[in-house]
Amino acid sequence: MDQSNHIASLPAEPRSFGFFVDGSWVDAGSREIFERKSPAHDVAVTRTTRCTTDDLNAAVIVARKAFADRRWSGLSGARRSAVLLKAANGIRERLDELALLETLETGKPISQSRGEVEGGADIYEYAAGAARALHGDSFNNLGDRMMGLVTREPIGVVGLITPWNFPFFILSERVPFILAAGCTIIAKPSEVTSATTLIMAEILSEAGLPDGVFNVVTGSGSEIGQALTEHADIDMVSFTGSTAVGQRTLLASAGNFKKLGLELGGKNPQVVFADANLDDAADGVVFGMCFNAGQCCVGGTRLVVEKSVARDFETLIVEKLARVRIGDPLDPDTQMGAVITGTQNDTILKYIAIGKKEGARLVCGGDRFAGKTGQFIQPTVFADVDRDMTISREEIFGPVLTITTFDTFDEAIEIANDTIYGLAASIWTTSLDKATDAFRRIQAGRVWVNTTITGGPELPIGGFKQSGTGRETGIYGVEEYTEVKSVHIALGRRDHWVA
Numbered sequence: 001m002d003q004s005n006h007i008a009s010l011p012a013e014p015r016s017f018g019f020f021v022d023g024s025w026v027d028a029g030s031r032e033i034f035e036r037k038s039p040a041h042d043v044a045v046t047r048t049t050r051c052t053t054d055d056l057n058a059a060v061i062v063a064r065k066a067f068a069d070r071r072w073s074g075l076s077g078a079r080r081s082a083v084l085l086k087a088a089n090g091i092r093e094r095l096d097e098l099a100l101l102e103t104l105e106t107g108k109p110i111s112q113s114r115g116e117v118e119g120g121a122d123i124y125e126y127a128a129g130a131a132r133a134l135h136g137d138s139f140n141n142l143g144d145r146m147m148g149l150v151t152r153e154p155i156g157v158v159g160l161i162t163p164w165n166f167p168f169f170i171l172s173e174r175v176p177f178i179l180a181a182g183c184t185i186i187a188k189p190s191e192v193t194s195a196t197t198l199i200m201a202e203i204l205s206e207a208g209l210p211d212g213v214f215n216v217v218t219g220s221g222s223e224i225g226q227a228l229t230e231h232a233d234i235d236m237v238s239f240t241g242s243t244a245v246g247q248r249t250l251l252a253s254a255g256n257f258k259k260l261g262l263e264l265g266g267k268n269p270q271v272v273f274a275d276a277n278l279d280d281a282a283d284g285v286v287f288g289m290c291f292n293a294g295q296c297c298v299g300g301t302r303l304v305v306e307k308s309v310a311r312d313f314e315t316l317i318v319e320k321l322a323r324v325r326i327g328d329p330l331d332p333d334t335q336m337g338a339v340i341t342g343t344q345n346d347t348i349l350k351y352i353a354i355g356k357k358e359g360a361r362l363v364c365g366g367d368r369f370a371g372k373t374g375q376f377i378q379p380t381v382f383a384d385v386d387r388d389m390t391i392s393r394e395e396i397f398g399p400v401l402t403i404t405t406f407d408t409f410d411e412a413i414e415i416a417n418d419t420i421y422g423l424a425a426s427i428w429t430t431s432l433d434k435a436t437d438a439f440r441r442i443q444a445g446r447v448w449v450n451t452t453i454t455g456g457p458e459l460p461i462g463g464f465k466q467s468g469t470g471r472e473t474g475i476y477g478v479e480e481y482t483e484v485k486s487v488h489i490a491l492g493r494r495d496h497w498v499a
Contacts, residue, residue: 023211422464
């Protein structure tokens, strides 16, 4: 049933899930159950299994066997591509189901969830093409008696740890590229948002993915996630989450020197020059701070604005924020939904209190929404923010914007780069020369000019500095999950070393 034009209903009872290994569902049995409540409604919506480390170990054995016998890695790119294309169709066929589960577990607006699910299907289609485009190289310049080849081979068994803020979309930015490379996967979604990852396992199986190639083990990050990163029979881990947990992942991977792909935190600047279209820029800044209730690693949380237009720009932001539709995420007209958990809600409020204490000027917001069931935070703007303030330096992960001004171009770039992070940045100007100079000098893995939080799977994503290592999506995202092998082929008879 199409849910795009009416308010969906809350489930009468939570939907229960087992976990998915070797092409089949495994019942929870006597294992502990985690009951997830909708952060917007405080109603139980899903029940998922808390797997054990024994469950993880069994899944790794399955994934290793599936990789070793080449049931997937031995197929042609064309055959892998066909499975990914069928998976894209499967996603679209279950769009309403996936979007509703995503909204119920995350609290994000249903219209956003639908867009992310549709976007996920698009990514699978792109990756299907990448599966056929992946190639190595040849060296025909080694003389008549030698030929050189460089092959790209799948790295092996990949552990995939995904976060709670974009559980389906980030999964879609990883899985089809890992599969296109020929690897097998053990996925560990966030405990609070596991449903759509589990449904995706079923979709992939129905699309023809061989058993054991994509497995989902659910549970806590501290137990299952840690065990996955430490596991000696996993060749690579892809982790998306906070920089602090990313550091622990890096340490845990040292046991077998497994390769890591890390997309971590951000404190992303929105640099607005005086010559920008200020109305467009204000709309982009408001979108960047409110999208997903500010729980977006690439969201623009530091406004760096030219001093001559700062007050006028501040007024535009406040006016636009007053018109943002905040409320029930099941309402298709809602633009901003709930914060993921009570703990995260309290963390955001703690940072708001710190901002007040540090002397920043509160422009608007600054509190939770009174009278609303669930976890809702008012979009909050602080002006006159010094670069050394906590709210300017630490990732808040909520709808909180800081405003810092600059006088010169060089000062703008200095402020933009004055952070341990380097995930994303946005630049607003009508000058092509200024935009080009700025995006060349800003230290970030993704830079937008006169837009923000947009793009497709064609370009790579990832971070500079403490925002991570490696790249996902694009052809780079397939290559990330490969090993490069050099092959030297001697031609003709050997010149003997022993006479």
